[in-house]
Amino acid sequence: MRDALMNALKTVNDPELHRDLVSLGMIERAEMDGGLAHVKVNLTTPACPLKGKIESDVRAAVLAVPGVQDVRVTFGATVRAAAQPALPGVKHVVLVGSGKGGVGKSSVAVNLAASLARDGARVGLLDADVYGPSVAHMMGQPAARITANEDRKMLPLEAHGVKFLSMANLSPAGQALVWRGPMLHSAIQQFIKDAAWGELDYLIVDLPPGTGDVQLSLTQTVQVTGAVIVTTPQDVALIDAARAVDMFRKASVPVLGVVENMSYFVAPDTGHTYDIFGRGGSRKLGSEYPLLGEIPLDVEVRQDADQGAPAVLAHPDSAAAQALAGVARTLAGQISVRTLHSTLAELPDQLTVV
CATH class of the missing domain: 3.40.50.300 (P-loop containing nucleotide triphosphate hydrolases)
Incomplete structure (x- = not known):
């Protein structure tokens, strides 16, 4: 079932990065509990301006998976450093x-x-x-x-x-x-x-x-x-x-x-x-x-x-x-x-x- 969830999530793009959440490494959790799907998205910043859109897109994609009755979307965030970080830390x-x-x-x-x-x-x-x-x-x-x-x-x-x-x-x-x-x-x-x-x-x-x-x-x-x-x-x-x-x-x-x-x-x-x-x-x-x-x-x-x-x-x-x-x-x-x-x-x- 996890494979089905991940395949569905591959159809969801980050609105700013214009790539899907799976290839960006942003899906931290995708699993089923009965008919409830749990998805945790690890954002690229806690101040993500389009968090609401990502949540609605994830819900729509996962609800289309057979057997999913509801979706619970949670968020984490890890700010990614550039290829050359500014300073140590x-x-x-x-x-x-x-x-x-x-x-x-x-x-x-x-x-x-x-x-x-x-x-x-x-x-x-x-x-x-x-x-x-x-x-x-x-x-x-x-x-x-x-x-x-x-x-x-x-x-x-x-x-x-x-x-x-x-x-x-x-x-x-x-x-x-x-x-x-x-x-x-x-x-x-x-x-x-x-x-x-x-x-x-x-x-x-x-x-x-x-x-x-x-x-x-x-x-x-x-x-x-x-x-x-x-x-x-x-x-x-x-x-x-x-x-x-x-x-x-x-x-x-x-x-x-x-x-x-x-x-x-x-x-x-x-x-x-x-x-x-x-x-x-x-x-x-x-x-x-x-x-x-x-x-x-x-x-x-x-x-x-x-x-x-x-x-x-x-x-x-x-x-x-x-x-x-x-x-x-x-x-x-x-x-x-x-x-x-x-x-x-x-x-x-x-x-x-x-």
């Missing part, structure tokens, strides 16, 4: 950048990390905005101090299920850092290689705005899975976002997609939508860079950040939080697709991705 490093300040890049980075962790991924968050670190405050730990283990490696702090490091937790509050390039490079090296990150599925890196030393140091220090560009819709922001895209292109870092922040505003009293900054402008960056999502302008996102609670956790039912969660899941899907393609490129004769 870290499967993917994702840079979150912008061409200019003031577009909500850090808010997006914090909420992406919190959303992925809530969905069950092991997530780290590095605040690489050395001159203007804000992650510690947004994570509710502005006064915490970073310590070291017996191997003299920095121990990341943890909040909301996310491990994080920020210069704000190393330097006195309000103190300006007046550093030149070599000192920045040294600091980034320590944050990446001299920290006990442990086992992570995703390390989200909040970059400083622009195209400067920190960006170059990171791309030269670690194998980066890809970058996310955060922008607002107006032309002034898009001009700078295009520069950020060009920088990553020159550094051979794939752009995983664009997040259009402050895309529109919904008046709470009337429900009317206002395109304050001209919604949809991020599409001008080009069709080759997928739009991961449009985040509405929402006062709760700012309030939650000030209070140290990511909006996806503090107000998960709000339009902004749902949009941010959608971006996180779409991003996870993009990473899964790229990982499969890179693995197949390394192993052209292998039929099953393990």
